Amino acid sequence: MSTQGQSKAYRDAGVDIDLAQNLLQRVKAKISATRRPEALAPIGGFGGLFQLDLSKYRQPVLVASVDGVGTKLTVAAMMDKHDTVGFDIVNHCINDIAVQGAEPLYFLDYIGIGKLRSPLYEQVLEGAAEACRLQNVTLLGGETAEMPGMYGNDYDLVGSITGVVEKDRIITGDRIAPGHVAIGMASSGLHTNGYSLARRVLFAQAGLDVHDRPEGLGGGSLGEALLEPHVCYWPAIRAALAENLALDGLAHITGGGLYDNVPRVLPEGVAVRFDASAIPTPPIFRLIQELGQVDPYEMYRVFNMGAGMVWFVPPAAADRALALIGESGFAAWVIGEVTPGAGKVTIDNVES
């Protein structure tokens, strides 16, 4: 230690300031690799600095969001595998602002933890840093709070993102009209929503273990299926924006499923009718539904059920949208259509 101060009593109380600094050093290179040219300050200062490139924008609007990973973290703990949740939080945050057409610029992480430990800490941060790097997002700052007695053996992971969009290119959903096509982009699984229900059904009720390999999961373990990282849809959205595709509305399907997330982007006077049979639902959802005897409609309210992002485009743009999504490396299908109505979402052909 380089100061007069001693950290003994504080360490005895469960907080090790030096350990946090040492572990942070180990991931500094990965974090530095996420720096966009606009990022000014080295990490370690009080706040992260990001100079907006004004030559690129006429009327820049910042778009910001904050989110957590939820109890998917409990599954990470059961598997003792903590890199994928880093991807989850970054990708979730990016999707949340991408639906308004925003390019993600910088991300900040928060880890609240009962007892700071290695390699958990490095795994989380390396996952988050790598997810940022892949999408050209700067990991601009973060905070790790060691809180003895508060989290037990658990931890929480929170992310905050800021992006930018031209004011006249904000995707508002206002142009969605009857006849518009709803395209669903494939999810990788639960993403970051519905884990409390999933854990209750799979672990508490059915008595399964994360290392079990239930039939239907294609040979993989339950833990692997549950930890599949949240898909980042930004590359496909960016490609659509780049060629001025008529991307009239985007809904990120998170907690609340199609039922709650789609109405958030619908203008007055329209409704959406989805066809559940058009959405290839990953087997993990069927497993939860069957083992938990969950009402099939509730499945669509809690989970994404296979569609993690919904695009609304005019019929003339649907083929190009599908092609473009495919070129970006994602699977997608026409899963519904916009009708006249009062903002309601209806899902047909729900399998019970």
Add this chain to the structure above:
Amino acid sequence: MSTQGQSKAYRDAGVDIDLAQNLLQRVKAKISATRRPEALAPIGGFGGLFQLDLSKYRQPVLVASVDGVGTKLTVAAMMDKHDTVGFDIVNHCINDIAVQGAEPLYFLDYIGIGKLRSPLYEQVLEGAAEACRLQNVTLLGGETAEMPGMYGNDYDLVGSITGVVEKDRIITGDRIAPGHVAIGMASSGLHTNGYSLARRVLFAQAGLDVHDRPEGLGGGSLGEALLEPHVCYWPAIRAALAENLALDGLAHITGGGLYDNVPRVLPEGVAVRFDASAIPTPPIFRLIQELGQVDPYEMYRVFNMGAGMVWFVPPAAADRALALIGESGFAAWVIGEVTPGAGKVTIDNVES
């Protein structure tokens, strides 16, 4: 409910989506009151929208930070009083970017909680919203994550802030030189740091209760002293920036105290010598030191010990700085001086 979906199984698993929505409605007016003209979107969309007023800046640099309240939340729970922690998280975040000269623009909150409940939720958000309103910061968005089994009866509160500063007006500390004066601004108590040690000493070791009124606290209860909100120093900093005072360095004294936070702003070749006897230390710190037999130097490494913010100004600007801080309603004192040296902080006259 307006959808086909049922939330029964999810509610049985401990997550009540409808309750969160209903409670949010109750605080919507307070949140709306924080809207600056630049804030575009109503709350409830996916991301919050904030249009930067480009007519006000030449080279705007965004400054971002994320932080938590730490185990001060445990004290809030013991007192069953949750509005002040809302002030804590907002003020802490504002201070963290104000030290670089940034005007705070927008704030996002995250609440992670085992079991969502009223009026705790409204108290937290109302406190945060009011703290934002007082400093002209938009509460642009937030997330509440109900995570059964993860937080027990506790919750965590995280904040993320973005502000803006002209590139050539970023306060970097680079101009701090030998002879510069260190001015300390009064803290209200622990602010948001050192609570794990404080709780261990006061509750676990000394067996005190939050409702006890130990001698020396001026008649107030221990819980009240511990919940004193984090002071927001932005109004004084803003006033100094407005008149181009030579504010060459600012350090927010958080976890790590003077020892760890001051070196973060020092350029090469200088050190700082503080005089502890010049800092009026609130009685709560003495109580912790005495009851816990804590090494007096460690006290200054864990706690702010009465100085929540340190200004570094040239000697010629010191009187004006003190006057200006006073006019802004804060107490402050000359507490140290900059010397030649290797970045070290020394504290003289520490009381044992």
